[in-house]
Amino acid sequence: MRWVLIVIPALLALGIVIALRAHDAGVAPGGGFDASRPILGAVRTPLPEGNGREVAERACLSCHSTDILRQQRLTEKQWTASVTKMVGWGAALSDTERAVLVPYLALHFGPDNEGFAPVVTRPVGP
Amino acid sequence: MNLDRRSFLGLALLGAVMPKRILAAAERLPVLDRRMLQMNAYATDAETPLDALTTYLTPNDLFFVRSHWIPVMPDPATWALTVDGEVTTPLRLSLTELKGMPKTTATCVLQCAGNGRALYRPIVPGVQWKYGAVGNARWTGVGVKDVLERAGVRGTGRHLHTYGTDTPPGKVPPFHRSVEMEKVMSEGIIAYEMNGEPLPALHGGPARLVVPGWAGDHWMKWVARLSPQPQPQTGFYVDVAYRYPNEPGEPGVPKKPDEMHPVTELFVKSNITHAPTKISMGSSATIRGFALSGAPDIVNVELGTDGERWEPARLLPDHDPYAWRLWEYEWKPAHPGANTLFVRATDSKGSVQPREPVWNQSGYLYNGWHSVTIEVTA
Numbered sequence: 001m002r003w004v005l006i007v008i009p010a011l012l013a014l015g016i017v018i019a020l021r022a023h024d025a026g027v028a029p030g031g032g033f034d035a036s037r038p039i040l041g042a043v044r045t046p047l048p049e050g051n052g053r054e055v056a057e058r059a060c061l062s063c064h065s066t067d068i069l070r071q072q073r074l075t076e077k078q079w080t081a082s083v084t085k086m087v088g089w090g091a092a093l094s095d096t097e098r099a100v101l102v103p104y105l106a107l108h109f110g111p112d113n114e115g116f117a118p119v120v121t122r123p124v125g126p
Numbered sequence: 127m128n129l130d131r132r133s134f135l136g137l138a139l140l141g142a143v144m145p146k147r148i149l150a151a152a153e154r155l156p157v158l159d160r161r162m163l164q165m166n167a168y169a170t171d172a173e174t175p176l177d178a179l180t181t182y183l184t185p186n187d188l189f190f191v192r193s194h195w196i197p198v199m200p201d202p203a204t205w206a207l208t209v210d211g212e213v214t215t216p217l218r219l220s221l222t223e224l225k226g227m228p229k230t231t232a233t234c235v236l237q238c239a240g241n242g243r244a245l246y247r248p249i250v251p252g253v254q255w256k257y258g259a260v261g262n263a264r265w266t267g268v269g270v271k272d273v274l275e276r277a278g279v280r281g282t283g284r285h286l287h288t289y290g291t292d293t294p295p296g297k298v299p300p301f302h303r304s305v306e307m308e309k310v311m312s313e314g315i316i317a318y319e320m321n322g323e324p325l326p327a328l329h330g331g332p333a334r335l336v337v338p339g340w341a342g343d344h345w346m347k348w349v350a351r352l353s354p355q356p357q358p359q360t361g362f363y364v365d366v367a368y369r370y371p372n373e374p375g376e377p378g379v380p381k382k383p384d385e386m387h388p389v390t391e392l393f394v395k396s397n398i399t400h401a402p403t404k405i406s407m408g409s410s411a412t413i414r415g416f417a418l419s420g421a422p423d424i425v426n427v428e429l430g431t432d433g434e435r436w437e438p439a440r441l442l443p444d445h446d447p448y449a450w451r452l453w454e455y456e457w458k459p460a461h462p463g464a465n466t467l468f469v470r471a472t473d474s475k476g477s478v479q480p481r482e483p484v485w486n487q488s489g490y491l492y493n494g495w496h497s498v499t500i501e502v503t504a
Contacts, residue, residue, distance in 0.1 A: 031185070032157035040191070041167045063195060063295045065167035071244075071254040082251055090296020111249060118163035123187035124172060124328055 033122045043119040045070065052104020055097045060086070069109055071116040076106040155180070160188065165253050169193035170328065173241075173258035176399045179416060182444040182452055183233070184261030186321055191328050192238050192259065192342060194301050197292040200348055202324075202332040207273070207316065211287065211353030214278030221332050224268055225318065227276075231266045232315055232338050234448035235418045239341035239368060239389045242483075242492025248378040250489040257397055257496075260418070262450045264321050265336045270314035274354060279307075283354025286310045288335055288346040304359030305337055305344050309390075313338045313448075316349065338448035339420040341389050341491065343368050364388060370490055377485035386486070391420025394479050395493035396427055396453070396471035404501040410458040411500070413439075419473035422447040426472040429455045431465055433481065433495075439469075459502040468497045 047053050047066050060069060074082065079102050087093050093101065108115075155178050165171040172191045174184065202221050209217040238259035243252050253259075270286070285304040294300055305314065315336040318325050325331035330347030337344040343363070358364065369386035396417035405411045417424040423445075428436035439455035459465050470479040483494045 031155075031160055031187075033160045034158050037161060040162060040164055040172050041170055043164065044167050063298075064169060067164065067166045067171075068253065071165065072251055073249045074251055078251055089298045116254070118165055118173070119167075121162045121164050121172065123160050123185070124162055124189075124191055124326075125187065 031123075035122070037120060037122045040121045040124050041065075042121075045119070048108050050104055050108065052100045055093070055101045056104060059091045059093050059097065059101065063091075067116075067118075069105065070113075071118075072105075072109045073111050073113045074106070074109065075111060076102060079105045079109075155188070162188065162191075163258065165255065166193075169195045169197070171253050173255055174261060176257045176397060179258065179261065179397070180399050180414060180452075182262060182442075182449075183321055184263055186263070186323060186326055186329070189236075189261040189263065189320075189329060190238065190259045192253075193292075193347075195292060195294050195298065197348060199327040200291045200332060200350065205291075205332050205350070207333065207349065208351040209273060209277040209353070210351070211355050212280040212283030213274070213354060214280065215276075217273070217277045219273070221318065224273075224316065224333065227268045227272055229266060230269045230272075230315055231264060232313070232336060232448070233262065233264045233446040234336070234338040235260060235262050235392065235450050236336075236342050236345060237261075237392055237418065239343045239490045240488070242395075242494075243489030245492050245494065246483070246485055246489045248485070250487055252489055259342075260450075262416070262418075264319075265315055265317040266319035266322070267315045267317035267333065267336070270316060270335070270352070271311045273316060273352065274311065279354050282356050283307060285355050285358045286314075287351075287353040287355050287359045288344075288349060289351040289353070290330075290334075290346045291348040291350045299362035301363050302359050302361050303344055303346060303364065304355070305335075305340070307354060309340070310335075310337060316352075339391055339422065341368075341392055343389065358388075367488060368490070369488070371484055371486050374484045380487040389490050392418060393483075393491050393493040394419040394421065394424070394471050394473040394477045395496075396424075396469045396479060397496045398467070398469055398498050401467065401498045402500060404503065405459065406503045407459060407462050410456050413455045413457050413467065413469075413498075414453070415439075415469060415496075416450040416452050417469075417471035418450040419471070419475075419477065420448075421473035421475040421477065423474035424451040424471055425474050427451070427453040427455075427469065428472075429457065429467055429469050431460070431467055433468060436470070457500075459500070462502045462504040464499050465502050466497050466499045468495045470495050 162172045170193045178188050207219045241255045241259035244254035244256045287304045317336045318333045335346040368389045370389050398415040400414035402411045417427045427439040430436040439453040442452040472478045
C-alpha cells in the first residue's frame with residue numbers, strides 16, 4: 001500500500017493545480033486562457049503627445065486604431081505618400097493640418113521607431 | 127493509511143479522469159501561453175505567436191484575424207449568397223439551402239498575402255505582420271463548382287468576381303476580387319465550417335471563399351455574391367494593390383502597377399516554431415516547425431548552420447493538398463557559442479525557398495529563410 005502514499009498526495013496536488021487554473025483561466029472552445037489578458041480590441045493605446053496628435057486623432061482614428069500608426073517606421077516621404085492616399089480616400093485634412101500631421105508621424109513613427117509591441121490578448125472568441 | 131473500498135474507487139476514478147483532461151490540454155498549448163498578438167484594435171487584426179502554430183490544425187481561437195475595415199457581420203438567419211453574371215439561372219441561396227447541398231472539405235493553409243511584411247528591408251508600410259498571419263484549418267462547405275453549375279454557368283464566365291458584405295468607410299475603394307474560373311471550379315469552396323465548428327464571424331462567417339494554395343486576399347470573407355464574368359475584376363485592390371513584381375528589381379525602388387501582376391499562389395516557405403535558446407555541447411535538441419506552399423505538397427525541409435550544407439528534417443505524417451507540413455529535426459551542435467540554424471523548404475513543383483525574398487513595395491509573400499540563434503555552452 002506504500003504506492004497509495006505517493007499517488008494520493010500527487011492526485012491532490014494535481015487537483016489543486018487544476019482548481020487554481022480553473023479559477024484563474026477562462027475557458028474558450030479551443031481551451032483555457034489567461035483571463036487577466038485583455039480581449040482583442042479592448043486596449044486602445046494613446047498616441048504620443050506632440051504638435052499633430054489632435055489632428056491625427058481626428059483624421060485617422062475613425063477608420064483604424066493607433067496601432068496601425070504606431071507600428072510603422074516610415075520616412076517623411078513615405079508618410080507623405082500614405083497621408084496623400086488617405087486624403088484621397090476621404091480623410092478630412094486641410095493643407096494646414098496636413099503640414100502638421102506628416103512631420104508628427106515622421107517624428108514619432110520614423111525608420112528608427114522601436115516603440116511598438118503588439119498587445120498580448122486572449123485567444124479570439126467565436 | 128487505510129482506504130475503504132469507496133474512497134479507493136473514488137480516487138481511482140479521479141486518477142482515470144484527470145490524466146485524460148491533462149493529456150487533452152497537453153496536446154494544445156499550455157493555458158497561459160494561449161494568446162494572440164493585437165496588430166490593430168480596430169478594424170481587427172491579430173497574428174498568432176509562432177509557438178502556438180505547432181499543431182496540424184490551428185485552433186479557431188488562435189487563428190490569425192485580418193480585417194480591411196470594421197466589418198458589418200451578416201446575420202446567418204438572413205444572409206444569402208447571390209449568384210449572377212454569366213449564368214442561365216441566377217440564384218439566391220440561404221445558409222440552410224447551401225447546407226443542403228453536397229458537402230466538401232479541404233484541409234489547407236490560409237495565409238495573409240502580407241504575412242512577413244515587417245521583415246522586408248527597406249521597410250514598407252502596412253500592417254507589420256511578422257510570422258503569424260497564417261494557419262492551417264479544415265474548411266467545410268459546398269464546392270464552388272456545384273453552386274455555379276446549379277446556376278448554369280456559361281463558358282463565357284472566365285473569372286469569378288467575388289463580393290463580401292463589408293463596406294469601406296469614406297471614399298475607400300471596395301474590396302472586390304476575382305479568381306480565374308479554372309482554379310475556383312476545381313478547388314474553390316464556399317466554406318461555412320472551420321475545424322468542425324460554424325465559421326466564426328471574425329473569420330468571415332457565415333460563409334467565406336476558400337481558394338486552396340492562394341493568398342488570403344482571394345478568400346473573400348462574409349461572401350455574399352459570386353458573379354462569373356468574361357474579364358477579371360478591376361479596381362484599386364486588383365489594379366494597384368495586391369500586386370507582385372513580374373521581375374525582381376532593386377530593393378526600395380517601387381514598380382509601376384503594369385510591371386506587376388496580382389498576387390495569387392503562395393510561395394514555398396518554412397518557419398521554426400520550437401527551438402531551445404540554449405543547450406550544451408554533447409546534447410541535442412528537437413527543432414520543430416511547419417512548411418507550406420502554393421504547390422500542393424512539401425517534399426523536403428532542410429536545416430543547416432552555414433547556408434551551404436543542409437540536412438533533411440523528418441516530415442510528420444499529417445498531410446493534405448495545400449495544407450502545411452509539420453516537421454521535426456534533431457539537432458546536435460558542432461561547436462560552442464552562438465549557433466544560427468536556418469530552415470528552407472522545397473515544394474512539389476521544385477521551388478526551393480530562397481535566402482532572400484523579392485522585395486516589393488507592399489511587402490507581399492515574404493518567404494526568406496527563417497532562422498533561430500541557439501547558445502551552445504561548452
